[in-house]
Amino acid sequence: MQGEEHSGPETGQDEDPREAPSGYGGASAGLAPGLWLVATPIGNLGDLPPRAVVTLRAADLILCEDTRVTAPLLARHGISAPLSPLHDHNEAGEVPRLLERLRGGARLALVSDAGTPLVSDPGFRLARAAMEAGIHVSGVPGPNAAVMALTLSGLPPLPFLFMGFLPPKEGARREAIARLRAAEGAGLSATLVFFEAPHRLAECLAALAEGFGSRPAAVARELTKRFEEVRRDSLPALAAHYAAHAARGEIVVVVGPAEADAPSxxxxxxxxxxxxxxxxxxxxxxxxxxxxxxxxxxxxxxxxxxxxxxxxx
CATH class of the missing domain: 1.10.10 (Arc Repressor Mutant, subunit A)
Incomplete structure (x- = not known):
């Protein structure tokens, strides 16, 4: 396309010289120093991308939310790089130490327990600080629960607005939904995507039904796992179902956009x-x-x- 710069052949099949060659060889000096954001499976351990395996094997240190979650994944793929926890409670304190390692030429990989790092997961402070320090930051794309739920919901995929988790307390949750409703009154028309904990799903759906009415919606849970389920119905119907049937597993809620003739x-x-x-x-x-x-x-x-x-x- 005119005006765009290309770093390789137009086929898009070139190998980045900053990275290890494709394949499953051992740790490679071809991985550029810096911070690498690596997506991990959202359920099925077989979904770890091949390039993620190469990157994690080449890393000097892998930062993760919970070593008990990440260690089995690494063992499955023969990855022996050392692990260090990075989560909401220690990230602010760890950033100076990690920046010092990055300035010294270290290759650090950051993963979350599941899915793409920084998307409702820790790591933003470190990534932002590294960028501001002029340190190379790149990533390896892969699984993302929000996007997968959106594509399986049967609701309009574009535009969509990812909201992460709604506030757990009733009053704050109602206010957050009211702000979205007010934005719709001002012209916003997008499919809404939320994460939710299983023990709060029923009350979350009830609040969404109160705020948005009888909109089409979907609840996706246990994506890529054996008991994957995507239930599509109106918000009130979904709220009634999960009030009577407790949900388990990781959950994504998708809500259809406001109708063109919806009240302001x-x-x-x-x-x-x-x-x-x-x-x-x-x-x-x-x-x-x-x-x-x-x-x-x-x-x-x-x-x-x-x-x-x-x-x-």
Missing amino acids: GAEEVDRRLREALAGGQSLRDAAAMVAAATGLPRRQVYARALEMGRDEG
């Missing part, structure tokens, strides 16, 4: 206010309830409730 954020506030007032709530209590449900300032919702009262009066 202002219309949604008005609808909620009318429902609360029709249910016998006082003007002040109705405003407080709607403010909590939408994440909007209580004063703003109360002013709108007064305005509605004057108009309808």
Whole structure:
């Protein structure tokens, strides 16, 4: 394409001279010094990419969330590089030491317990610090649960918005959903992708159903594993199912985009206010309830409730 630079033949089959040759040879000096972000399987251990094996074998040190998770994967592929934990609780303190090693020419590989590093996993502080220090940072692509769930959901794949985990506490979760709903009222139209813990799945789906209504959605769990399941239904139906059937394993929730004729954020506030007032709530209590449900300032919702009262009066 005109204006683009090409680092190799247009076939895209060239081997990067900074890396070890393809294949399963031993550790190679061909791997460039620096930080390598290496994707690992999300379930099926056979999904470790061949280039990831070569990169991990050539690394001087492999940083991982939990050595008990990563060690069996490495043993399966005959990788003997030393392991060091890097997780949310120690990353900030470890960055200076690791940067010093990188400046000295070390080849460090970073993996998460499953999937692509930094995607709802530790490592961003280190990667960002290495980039700012002018250290070479590259990666080996591979499995990603969010993208796989999106492609299996049957929902529009583009555009999509990956949100990671919703807040675990009810109030913060409701506010996060309300902000998304407000963004949709301002024009956002995208399939939404979330990670969720199995013990919170039912309440998460109930909150999504309350916030987004009867949208098409999908729950993908145990992807690439023996008991892989992708359940496709409306949000209320999925919430009812998982309220009665406890889920297990790693879970991704995919929610379809807002319909073109969906009510705007202002219309949604008005609808909620009318429902609360029709249910016998006082003007002040109705405003407080709607403010909590939408994440909007209580004063703003109360002013709108007064305005509605004057108009309808």
